[in-house]
Amino acid sequence: MQMTTPAALPADWRDLVALTKPRVMSLVVFTGLCGLLAAPVMPPLVIGFTAILCIALGAGAAGALNQWYEADLDAKMRRTANRPLPAGRLDRQTALHFGVGLASFSVILMELATNWLAALLLAASILFYVLIYTVWLKRRTAQNIVIGGAAGAFPPLIGWVAATGRIDLLPVLLFATIFLWTPPHFWALSLFVRSDYAAANVPMMPVVAGISATRRQIGAYSVIMAAAAIAPWPIGLTGWIYGIAAAGLGVVFVVFGFAVARSDATEPKQMGPEKRLFAFSILYLFILFAALVADRWLLA
Amino acid sequence: MIPGEEPKPEQEIVRARQRERAKIMAWLLGAFVILLFLITLAKIGMGK
Numbered sequence: 001m002q003m004t005t006p007a008a009l010p011a012d013w014r015d016l017v018a019l020t021k022p023r024v025m026s027l028v029v030f031t032g033l034c035g036l037l038a039a040p041v042m043p044p045l046v047i048g049f050t051a052i053l054c055i056a057l058g059a060g061a062a063g064a065l066n067q068w069y070e071a072d073l074d075a076k077m078r079r080t081a082n083r084p085l086p087a088g089r090l091d092r093q094t095a096l097h098f099g100v101g102l103a104s105f106s107v108i109l110m111e112l113a114t115n116w117l118a119a120l121l122l123a124a125s126i127l128f129y130v131l132i133y134t135v136w137l138k139r140r141t142a143q144n145i146v147i148g149g150a151a152g153a154f155p156p157l158i159g160w161v162a163a164t165g166r167i168d169l170l171p172v173l174l175f176a177t178i179f180l181w182t183p184p185h186f187w188a189l190s191l192f193v194r195s196d197y198a199a200a201n202v203p204m205m206p207v208v209a210g211i212s213a214t215r216r217q218i219g220a221y222s223v224i225m226a227a228a229a230i231a232p233w234p235i236g237l238t239g240w241i242y243g244i245a246a247a248g249l250g251v252v253f254v255v256f257g258f259a260v261a262r263s264d265a266t267e268p269k270q271m272g273p274e275k276r277l278f279a280f281s282i283l284y285l286f287i288l289f290a291a292l293v294a295d296r297w298l299l300a
Numbered sequence: 301m302i303p304g305e306e307p308k309p310e311q312e313i314v315r316a317r318q319r320e321r322a323k324i325m326a327w328l329l330g331a332f333v334i335l336l337f338l339i340t341l342a343k344i345g346m347g348k
Contacts, residue, residue, distance in 0.1 A: 009310070010317045013324055044342040050335060113339050 011094050015084035019067055019095055020060030020102075027285060028059040028155045031178065034289035035156030035171055038296045039163035043114070050113035051162035055155050057106035058122045062129040062151070064099035068092055069134050076200040079193060110162070118162040125154035139201070142208040145190075149182030150175075156289070170237045173228065174292075180225035181285060184218045184257055188278040191215075191260070192268040215261045218277070222257025226250030229288060238292065239299040245291030249284050256280055 032055035036048055043051070067074065067085055075086035084090040103126050111119035133148030153175045160171035183205075190197055190204040191214060197204040206214045230250055233243030259273040 009314055010321065012317060013321055044345065046335070046338040046342045050339060112336075 011084075011090050011098075015090045016064075016094075016098055018084050019064040019090070019098060021063035021067075022060075024063060025056055025059045027282065028152065029056045030286060031174075031289050032056075032155035032159040034293050035159030035174060036163050037159075037293045038156075038170070039160045041164045043163050047113055048163070050109065051118065051159060054106045054110035054113070054122060054162075055158055057102055057109075058126050059155070061099050061101075061103035061106060062126045064095055064102065065126075065130045066134045068095040068099055069130070070138075071095075073139075073200045073202060077193075077196040079196055114162040115165045117165060117167070118158055121154060121158045121161055125151055125158065128154075140203065142203050142205045144203070145186045145205070146183050149179050149186075152182055153178035169235075170232055173232050173237070174289075177225065177229045177288070178285070180221060180228050181281065184221045184225065184253075184260075185278065185281040187214050187218050187221075188260060188274045188281065191274045192271040192278075194268075211266060215263065219257050219261030222254045226254050239295045241299060242288075242291050242295035245295075246288060249288055252280065253277075253284055 029052060033052050036043075036051060042048070067083055071085040071092060074080035074083050080086065085092060085095055103123075107119050107123045107126070110122050129148070129151035133144065133151055137144040137148055156174040156178070157167065157171040160174075161167060187205050190206050191211065194204070194206045194211070198207045205217065209217075226246075227250075230243065230246045232238045233240070233246060256273065256277040260277050263271070263273045265271045265274075
């Protein structure tokens, strides 16, 4: 692996921003913010703002370190070939320093502004994404997304803990929801960009186990995920606003998941159900967490 | 680049990028100082 490409020019700030994967960050920030707003204790505005800022910076750092490590993979895939490192606009050492610096800063600031448990969880989420998912699992096993999904499930838990200083059952169920949401979300994507993953030799489920097995797994995970998302309502942790939203969205998710499971398309152009599930899964998470906050604020 | 225009010397581009980054860093550091000040006030208000 190439270690450093001395760049002729200093890094452009836009490339440093791109290194943080801003689009992925938006979902992380939103779920983190909802975790904080759903907590029974409301911290002062500046403390809440700083907690969300730290979650965003931590996610950005994890994204930067992921791109630093995967520059060779990104160069082989159409979807990622234009990122700053594979495109040669940034050298790897700058990306590494930027990622480590941002990660350290976000964890220290989180501890200063909120509490040590939130800072510990933020550090764990960054390390999990970089070391467990990126370095260890991604190139070795088709279960990479299943286990690695835990990294993306941390933000609502961190938001909650930043506000309350403790871990409760509701944020743990939110963690479980995102954890179980990740495989059908990513596998739907990996079905229609399968050739990219195969070319880069990444053992994603459709590449290793085949398209049919992936479709079955998507159907199964959709049901389990929908059940986990609804669970907080019957056990009395949320009110009817969240419960009805989770149930309605869950039904749609399962219908879309089963449409993928039943489909026999092999060409990306024919994969309408897969693209529909992928797009809906993002909307699903946004609406579900918005409903959680609405439930907490309107019914409290 | 406009056709016929001389290309910018590399040193000029390097300086421009350095200036741009220095300006952003100055703004970020300023914002950080204000944020720390506000966090301190909030912590004092919370009795911590």
